[in-house]
Amino acid sequence: QKEVEQNSGPLSVPEGAIASLNCTYSDRGSQSFFWYRQYSGKSPELIMFIYSNGDKEDGRFTAQLNKASQYVSLLIRDSQPSDSATYLCAAFLSGGYNKLIFGAGTRLAVHP
């Protein structure tokens, strides 16, 4: 069973702090990784994607990928209360499965 694992949280951080969200995956052949944000009762929206080892920055968000450790992370700088949501890590399975598999999500709470 190919899996994507995340801590469910909640992860509570004060406004202005850095929130660090982590994810591990079991399919060593996976090449594409995504972070989605989901507000309660809404569908997921894409935050970032990363394909290569290292860091990728986009505004307040930085995605980090370490394929050797099968580890993906998302850093949110200057966290705002509006960032409070569930963050879903996802990976495309390798081997022609043509599927995007999601972790259970980490709930982030940013308090003023």
Place this chain on the structure above:
Amino acid sequence: GAVVSQHPSRVICKSGTSVKIECRSLDFQATTMFWYRQFPKKSLMLMATSNEGSKATYEQGVEKDKFLINHASLTLSTLTVTSAHPEDSSFYICSAREAVASPLHFGNGTRLTVT
């Protein structure tokens, strides 16, 4: 760009009836669309992969005769929940991508309640 429209956003139906959900890619062509289901406080579970012009590929444990998928064109896929039961009540979300391995973009979801 990459907008996916899903309709209806909310539906309540009686047990035993069928419900059709539409998913459209508005500004791109999608040869493949994906249908997910999400129960409260749970992650998204892939139900099936919808392929334009061919049969859908269902995940293990998903009944193909109960969840009928039709991908009639490059911009439209439909999911019909047949003979719905209360346990089918869930949040159904479709998604599509512009190219292989590119990010999935999600519709706004359909909240189905079967009474």
